[in-house]
Amino acid sequence: MNKQTFKLGLAGLAIAVNVLAGSIVSSLKIPLLFLDAIGTIFIAVLLGPFWALGVGIVTNLVMGVTSGPTAIPFGLVNGGIGLVVGLIARKYGFGWGSAIISGIIISIVAPLIGTPISIAMFGGLTGGGIDIFVLWLSQMGQSIFAAAFIPRITSNFVDKILSCILVLLLIKQLPATLLLKMGYSTKERNDQSYGA
Template identity: 50%
Template sequence: MRDKKISLMIFCAIAIALNIVLGIVTSSLKLPLYLDTIGTIFVAVYFGPWYGATVGALTNILTGIIFNPKDIPFLLVNVAVGLIVGFVSKKFKWSLVSSVITGLVLSVVCPLIGTPIGIWMYGGLTGTGSDFLFLWLQKVGNTIFVSSFIPKILNNLLDKIGSCVLVWLLITSLPKQFTRDKLFNSNM
């Protein structure tokens, strides 16, 4: 039992590190993607919603401590990703179809949660090329919420669907000895 817990902790630590590294890379390159939830999605599919939510929360807490405290409130987005993906993958087999549909749901839910936080922390700007769309939407008379929300939806469509499909591809390509049941030989 102790070995299983240690294995799970190591697995979650790797997922957190993956989230942080991919988030840093996309941010440094000023890409209109986040990719900072791939580890959260993987853990949520493999171990369930609560583990996914924990990985999501710890990702943002650690990023906030190490790099920028303003990242901490966005843990609400990452927790929502873990919960939604975890519950979907528990109820339905994680397939290409379920990963795309879940990505679509996340493409709306994440901006609904993240937009108010982004407005509060950064005035709605993201530091990426999508800021041009934000500024244009404001200039033509939209509210700050709408101006910030629309670019985030567009970013999240690619990011969340892509992340969910990448995790599906990863899981389906893993050798049989790396299935959750084989790795941990019991229900978590």
């Protein structure tokens, strides 16, 4: 199997992981979690920002078909997550510090992209677990932007930092030969990515 075919297969697997994890969390309406970008973050670290952009967008297209069309416009959020994490990982590696910092940054970026989408297309409510908080904040007198943004940024801090840490732990378990096949050097893995 050539390198491009392997990368395409890995991207397809990441999309499936995103869709499955996101669908489970969405159907259970678990507050503070989405888990629909773990595959995107994984691809961002191993294959780079542009592969991750594609994985993020395609994930939401698939979720739009399997779970309902409300997921489709949020492909911009998932793709944005991939770009940001991919750029950070390329520049700084992906160790504990950069994983947590990546999680914090995408915790802010995701709702900055997603809140205007949710307001413009759905009045701030998307049928997810955080809708109860959006409604509560609206009833308390918050503007629609604040009511939609505050629960999203709160849940994103939990979800995105957790997602980045889970990806880091997964990558640390992968064999060096597999990482090399993806173009991820073991020197980078040992010296830069997994330092303190």
